Amino acid sequence: MRALTWQGKHDVxxxxxxxxxxxxxxxxxxxxxxxxxxxxxxxxxxxxIPGMKxxxxxxxxxxxxxxxxxxxxxxxxxxxxxxxPFVIACGGCFFCKKxxxxxxDNSNPAETADASEIAYGYPxxxxxGYSHLTGGYAGGQAEYARVPFADVGPIVVPDGxxxxxxxxxxxxxxxxxxxxxxxxxxxxxxxxVWGCGPVGLFAVQSAxxxxxxxxxxIDHHPRRLQLARNLGAEIIDFEQVQVREALAEMTGxxxxxxxxxxxxxxxxxxxxxxxxxxxxxxxFMATDRVHALRQVILATRKGGxxxxxxxxxxxxxxxxxxxxxxxxxxxKSGQTHVQKFMxxxxxxxxxxxxxxxxxxSHRLDLEDAALGYKNFKEKQNEYTKVVLxxxxxIQTRH
Ligand SMILES: NC(=O)c1ccc[n+]([C@@H]2O[C@H](COP(=O)([O-])OP(=O)(O)OC[C@H]3O[C@@H](n4cnc5c(N)ncnc54)[C@H](O)[C@@H]3O)[C@@H](O)[C@H]2O)c1
Ligand SMILES: [Zn+2]
Ligand SMILES: [Zn+2]
Numbered sequence: 001m002r003a004l005t006w007q008g009k010h011d012v013x014x015x016x017x018x019x020x021x022x023x024x025x026x027x028x029x030x031x032x033x034x035x036x037x038x039x040x041x042x043x044x045x046x047x048x049i050p051g052m053k054x055x056x057x058x059x060x061x062x063x064x065x066x067x068x069x070x071x072x073x074x075x076x077x078x079x080x081x082x083x084x085p086f087v088i089a090c091g092g093c094f095f096c097k098k099x100x101x102x103x104x105d106n107s108n109p110a111e112t113a114d115a116s117e118i119a120y121g122y123p124x125x126x127x128x129g130y131s132h133l134t135g136g137y138a139g140g141q142a143e144y145a146r147v148p149f150a151d152v153g154p155i156v157v158p159d160g161x162x163x164x165x166x167x168x169x170x171x172x173x174x175x176x177x178x179x180x181x182x183x184x185x186x187x188x189x190x191x192x193v194w195g196c197g198p199v200g201l202f203a204v205q206s207a208x209x210x211x212x213x214x215x216x217x218i219d220h221h222p223r224r225l226q227l228a229r230n231l232g233a234e235i236i237d238f239e240q241v242q243v244r245e246a247l248a249e250m251t252g253x254x255x256x257x258x259x260x261x262x263x264x265x266x267x268x269x270x271x272x273x274x275x276x277x278x279x280x281x282x283x284f285m286a287t288d289r290v291h292a293l294r295q296v297i298l299a300t301r302k303g304g305x306x307x308x309x310x311x312x313x314x315x316x317x318x319x320x321x322x323x324x325x326x327x328x329x330x331x332k333s334g335q336t337h338v339q340k341f342m343x344x345x346x347x348x349x350x351x352x353x354x355x356x357x358x359x360x361s362h363r364l365d366l367e368d369a370a371l372g373y374k375n376f377k378e379k380q381n382e383y384t385k386v387v388l389x390x391x392x393x394i395q396t397r398h
């Protein structure tokens with residue numbers, strides 16, 4: 001089959017690789033009809049997340065049709081259309097039973113779980129196409145994928161609904177939703193969201209649906225800011241104004257009640273702290289550029305809530321622990337417990353209460369995936385979300 005493989009920093013290629021096979025009774029194989037490139041994939045593309053090997057198949061946002069099941073009495077049936085959550089979870093462990101699927105203790109094989117245990121104290125759950133720290137599972141930017149624990153993860157979608165309407169249930173929609181849920185929004189609240197990428201935009205949408213009075217979105221790409229405005233947010237361009245001053249002014253000097261960091265470890269901008277982070281990361285004295293998170297903690301009102309869906313991998317320099325403690329902030333974070341939120345969000349899509357298709361800027365054939373990565377990284381203003389359609393024959397001008 002054809003699949004997008006990682007070959008090193010800024011080097012991804014579509015190659016012919018062996019087809020996936022059923023390895024245990026709970027597996028299914030799906031033929032992928034749509035798969036997307038995520039901001040999290042850029043951390044692999046930029047090689048800021050370790051644990052990649054040449055030839056690894058990328059991709060954790062995908063959906064398709066079941067073509068083979070591991071046992072005849074499998075919960076899923078051949079021919080069903082499913083969206084696959086990026087988190088691989090067993091459904092039966094201590095964490096899965098608490099619906100903390102992104103903490104599953106069984107999906108990451110011991111030899112790779114050990115590496116995350118050294119880094120984080122405990123082994124991480126597995127994810128598709130996301131390095132050998134999360135199990136080394138082949139991803140879904142491919143024609144086919146093996147889906148383990150398929151009786152727990154994938155959600156069946158009705159025939160007739162367009163892929164583009166439901167694909168984002170695999171990650172970014174539940175991620176934006178959980179980011180807003182983690183803000184414990186109360187009537188009258190103002191929520192500020194750093195980053196108007198896919199996760200930030202869905203966090204804006206979710207915060208409004210969950211009852212935020214005002215949402216303020218922060219970025220520097222005009223088109224992404226415009227999408228946030230279209231959703232009902234007020235906007236701040238961090239290249240035009242001082243973000244903290246602007247937020248204080250917009251909230252009567254108090255600060256937002258809740259703040260969401262949908263930027264993560266590769267913060268943009270030319271502030272002194274961010275430039276210093278660049279130097280420290282280059283010289284191996286730090287791993288993550290945490291400018292946005294510093295700003296989030298300093299801007300949130302006293303007693304407020306901080307939600308961090310943005311991915312961080314290692315250790316941070318100059319983390320404002322004093323402001324966090326003295327202001328009495330609450331922090332919630334984590335990889336998304338996708339399986340927990342999928343049914344509710346699918347129902348909202350089917351009821352026309354939620355539309356996510358506004359986000360898609362480009363649809364490409366899988367064969368053009370490398371171009372999709374390059375542009376999603378380098379032309380963020382225009383490329384808000386890239387969806388790959390294997391075998392579609394969509395022609396792209398190079
Ligand atoms: N927790 C999870 O389970 C989960 C799931 C998916 C993605 N993520 C993470 O969420 C983050 C966002 O993902 P995405 O797909 O939206 O990525 P993206 O790269 O498309 O978007 C990030 C946005 O942040 C903006 N930005 C950069 N620096 C900023 C700053 N200083 N202030 C304000 N905005 C700034 C960028 O201009 C960009 O628009 C990534 O770190 C990704 O890895 C987490
Ligand atoms: Zn993703
Ligand atoms: Zn589990």
